[in-house]
Amino acid sequence: MDYKHIQLEWKADAQGTIEGYGAVFDNVDLGGDIVARGAFSQSLRSGRRIKMLFNHCPDDVIGVWDEVSEDGTGLRVKGRIVTQVQQGRDVHELAKAGALDGLSIGYQTKTAQDRNGVRVITEADLWEVSVVTFPMNELARIDAVKAADLSRPELERLLTLRAGLSRSVARGLLAGGFDGIKGMRGAADGADEELLALLRKRASL
Numbered sequence: 001m002d003y004k005h006i007q008l009e010w011k012a013d014a015q016g017t018i019e020g021y022g023a024v025f026d027n028v029d030l031g032g033d034i035v036a037r038g039a040f041s042q043s044l045r046s047g048r049r050i051k052m053l054f055n056h057c058p059d060d061v062i063g064v065w066d067e068v069s070e071d072g073t074g075l076r077v078k079g080r081i082v083t084q085v086q087q088g089r090d091v092h093e094l095a096k097a098g099a100l101d102g103l104s105i106g107y108q109t110k111t112a113q114d115r116n117g118v119r120v121i122t123e124a125d126l127w128e129v130s131v132v133t134f135p136m137n138e139l140a141r142i143d144a145v146k147a148a149d150l151s152r153p154e155l156e157r158l159l160t161l162r163a164g165l166s167r168s169v170a171r172g173l174l175a176g177g178f179d180g181i182k183g184m185r186g187a188a189d190g191a192d193e194e195l196l197a198l199l200r201k202r203a204s205l
Contacts, residue, residue, distance in 0.1 A: 011025065014087065016079060018078070019077075021073060021075060022077045022129040023035045023074045024074040025106050032118060033073070033119045033120075034118055034119070035075075038122075039121050040068065040124060043107075043124065044070070048126075050065045050129055051065075051127070052081070052129060052131075053128050054087060054091055055133060056128070056133075060083075062081055062082060062087050063081040063088055064079050065077050081131075091131055095131065100131055100133065102131070102133065103132065105126060105128070105130075106126075106127045106130065107126050109121055110171040
């Protein structure tokens, strides 16, 4: 199975409802691929239930995708994070805080074409759409999230326990995103390596 990550244009509410794009058509992502318009149409017609996972882990089902469809922009998804389970609560709170903002699709390529060295995926079987730590495609982003009622220490705990970051990197991330990590005295190089290691770990799932 292949994975394709994008930065998520995401709307979430207190009940756990989220919506955004799992894939954006006709855009070269960081992996050098393009998803063509209509690539998922045949798969969606099969009626298979698309799973909502966290970081592509089959043991971490975090909710339900109620609507999965193609429009002029890409693969549009809308669903509900199940906040009655711990993993769902953690993901939802991190998303509301802005610490998680990526989606990634799990799929199997059926047909593809080469266009000047770029792989154009023309048909793919879609299996799941995950909320992920690191996205690959930055066309879509979170644009509205209801404010979280969490303290900074609670968010720091979620980043260390769930995302696997060290306490210092988690604090820097909460203080100012990646720029906040870069600003940590004497820690920038180590933080870069830590984030890269986490990215490689997630990519291997």
